[in-house]
């Protein structure tokens with residue numbers, strides 16, 4: 001297969017051969033190049049070598065687990081989109097809570113078709129053409145071109161998903177966005193894990209912005225940003 005004509009290389013870190021084979025099959029059919037690593041210790045060197053456009057990262061890997069790999073990747077300043085794959089529901093909060101910069105996750109067993117959808121969504125979001133003006137609400141400044149956020153002039157590092165969520169809210173200060181609208185706009189689908197996904201990501205953005213967070217919760221409705229309101 002020619003990688004030149006593909007939509008880019010997806011690195012799959014998965015030690016279960018049957019799952020890795022299925023992921024390879026569907027991603028290849030969707031036009032991606034695929035490289036599989038089965039040992040956790042080989043994943044970071046492979047990312048360094050192959051520069052994938054996205055990474056599918058099993059949490060439970062031999063050698064080095066997925067959470068640790070992602071932490072090291074982000075610490076090195078690499079924000080390649082990551083989709084975590086986990087066999088356990090109780091790992092999801094760890095994935096989302098550790099500020100690992102996970103852009104998305106799937107719980108096993110999942111449909112490989114769904115994985116392809118998620119990867120496409122992540123790549124679409126991270127390659128949005130940006131020629132937008134600086135957005136400012138209160139002390140929070142968002143630069144869509146550079147995908148940078150500052151609070152009181154100090155840079156704040158957000159994941160791709162967190163950035164898109166904040167950008168959407170800040171694009172129309174005062175306007176209330178429902179969870180469904182945010183799911184459709186940021187995640188590209190309206191029925192994706194329900195509102196909890198939105199809530200968790202909003203909580204992460206708030207935690208990173210601190211007291212200057214302009215995000216307001218409208219209970220039972222959704223979210224909005226407003227200057228001078230937490």
Ligand code: CA
Nearest residue numbers: 015058060061
């Ligand atoms: Ca595993």
